[in-house]
Amino acid sequence: MLFDARHLRWADPNGMVALLVAGTVAGRAQEGLPRLQLPDSADVSGYLSRMGFHEAAREVFEFDAPQRRASGGLSDVLLEITSVAANADVHAVIDRVQDQAGAILASKLGYPATAVVQFSVILSEVCQNIVEHAEAPGWVAAQAYNWARRLGRFVVVISVMDVGRGFRGSLMDEHSARYGDRWGDTTALEAAFLHGLTRFPDSGRGQGIQQIRRQVRRWDGAITIRSGTARIGQVPEWDDTPPLVDGLAPLPGAQISIILPARVPE
Amino acid sequence: MSERPIDPISIDVGEVLQRNVTSLYATLVTRPTGRAVRMAIETQLRGAGTLSLSLIDFSEVVIIDFSCADEVVAKLLQQFLDDEARDAFFVFRGVHEPHRDQIEVVLARQGLAAVVESRPGDFELVGVRTEAEARVWGRVEECGTVEPEDVAHLAKEDEDREALNSLSLRGLVFRSPKSGRVHALSRLVSHLL
Numbered sequence: 001m002l003f004d005a006r007h008l009r010w011a012d013p014n015g016m017v018a019l020l021v022a023g024t025v026a027g028r029a030q031e032g033l034p035r036l037q038l039p040d041s042a043d044v045s046g047y048l049s050r051m052g053f054h055e056a057a058r059e060v061f062e063f064d065a066p067q068r069r070a071s072g073g074l075s076d077v078l079l080e081i082t083s084v085a086a087n088a089d090v091h092a093v094i095d096r097v098q099d100q101a102g103a104i105l106a107s108k109l110g111y112p113a114t115a116v117v118q119f120s121v122i123l124s125e126v127c128q129n130i131v132e133h134a135e136a137p138g139w140v141a142a143q144a145y146n147w148a149r150r151l152g153r154f155v156v157v158i159s160v161m162d163v164g165r166g167f168r169g170s171l172m173d174e175h176s177a178r179y180g181d182r183w184g185d186t187t188a189l190e191a192a193f194l195h196g197l198t199r200f201p202d203s204g205r206g207q208g209i210q211q212i213r214r215q216v217r218r219w220d221g222a223i224t225i226r227s228g229t230a231r232i233g234q235v236p237e238w239d240d241t242p243p244l245v246d247g248l249a250p251l252p253g254a255q256i257s258i259i260l261p262a263r264v265p266e
Numbered sequence: 267m268s269e270r271p272i273d274p275i276s277i278d279v280g281e282v283l284q285r286n287v288t289s290l291y292a293t294l295v296t297r298p299t300g301r302a303v304r305m306a307i308e309t310q311l312r313g314a315g316t317l318s319l320s321l322i323d324f325s326e327v328v329i330i331d332f333s334c335a336d337e338v339v340a341k342l343l344q345q346f347l348d349d350e351a352r353d354a355f356f357v358f359r360g361v362h363e364p365h366r367d368q369i370e371v372v373l374a375r376q377g378l379a380a381v382v383e384s385r386p387g388d389f390e391l392v393g394v395r396t397e398a399e400a401r402v403w404g405r406v407e408e409c410g411t412v413e414p415e416d417v418a419h420l421a422k423e424d425e426d427r428e429a430l431n432s433l434s435l436r437g438l439v440f441r442s443p444k445s446g447r448v449h450a451l452s453r454l455v456s457h458l459l
């Protein structure tokens with residue numbers, strides 16, 4: 001299979017990580033890795049490189065290594081694409097963001113210095129979702145963008161995707177019976193996202209997503225989770241994404257997307 | 267008044283973390299990490315006998331997530347509350363503003379409360395507590411030590427007497443079985459701060 005990205009003009013963390021997921025799924029259906037043709041644009045290719053895409057893609061695609069460009073000094077990337085398969089990877093993610101996140105959250109979003117802790121907690125909890133529920137690897141990435149036309153503000157985009165069994169698969173054994181015929185991707189997402197259900201009987205579990213939602217709401221941000229054929233979200237006033245959508249193209253595993261906007265000066 | 271009914275021990279979570287996890291920063295994240303830290307604390311407490319008071323120090327911890335707060339605070343407390351053979355009391359030190367939300371959330375979820383030092387020398391009762399418990403705890407905290415003959419004065423109303431009993435049962439104040447004195451946990455660990 002060939003993934004032709006020659007005419008790609010732009011990709012945010014959701015796009016880059018989704019490409020890795022698509023490549024992984026395609027690779028499962030064939031012998032050997034699918035082929036990826038990298039973007040023709042040196043700017044796009046350079047950006048993918050800075051985001052760590054090429055490094056992550058080596059495990060997923062076969063592609064011609066792009067020419068190395070001279071490094072422009074310190075990276076402006078909030079969190080390069082990072083593979084998450086075990087708890088040690090979650091620690092690595094949190095370690096990585098400590099140096100950059102505080103400065104970016106303060107300068108781009110106007111968040112207080114202590115926001116780096118809450119930001120790290122969000123990252124930790126979403127990454128643990130992969131380790132504890134997906135039973136398959138995934139990736140996380142984050143970056144700040146100027147959404148000048150869309151929102152008139154800077155935002156930070158966090159994307160987490162895995163190629164695991166999805167929310168329905170994770171919750172099925174413990175919770176599907178009580179839903180009967182209604183059990184499906186939508187009800188599984190509602191169960192986890194709205195009601196904090198988890199496959200673990202431990203009453204201390206299941207609070208990760210609830211607390212992420214709470215913190216994202218405090219920052220007037222948006223969070224959506226897509227799994228299977230459904231997507232559920234908590235959307236602020238500035239976002240017109242519907243809170244619940246079903247009948248989407250099936251997505252193996254799960255995608256958690258978080259958008260944190262800059263504070264509006266009072 | 268100089269009686270120290272329990273010899274408290276101090277446990278530096280940052281140090282325990284460094285021993286158990288390879289990380290550049292003292293980040294208390296992921297459930298297995300929290301579990302490992304809790305088990306290390308429990309191992310230290312095992313040698314403390316049937317009555318213990320521990321100062322669990324988070325001062326050097328940079329980040330604590332909800333999974334770790336659940337393991338290191340909520341599960342630790344719950345385990346010792348359920349253990350009828352041992353009386354264990356805890357004071358959590360260095361619960362600065364960035365940690366506070368995570369700790370309050372996990373306590374609330376399990377119906378627990380804890381004594382925390384939120385700023386140097388500033389102790390609070392956080393988590394699930396009734397108004398009467400908060401009121402009586404505040405009085406004990408103010409007094410430091412309440413002599414047996416003053417307990418009736420401290421808790422005049424039935425509601426306050428019940429609250430004092432509840433605080434004692436929940437491990438939020440210490441009532442000495444020998445002297446009958448009621449001690450604020452913060453005073454019992456003050457020499458360790």
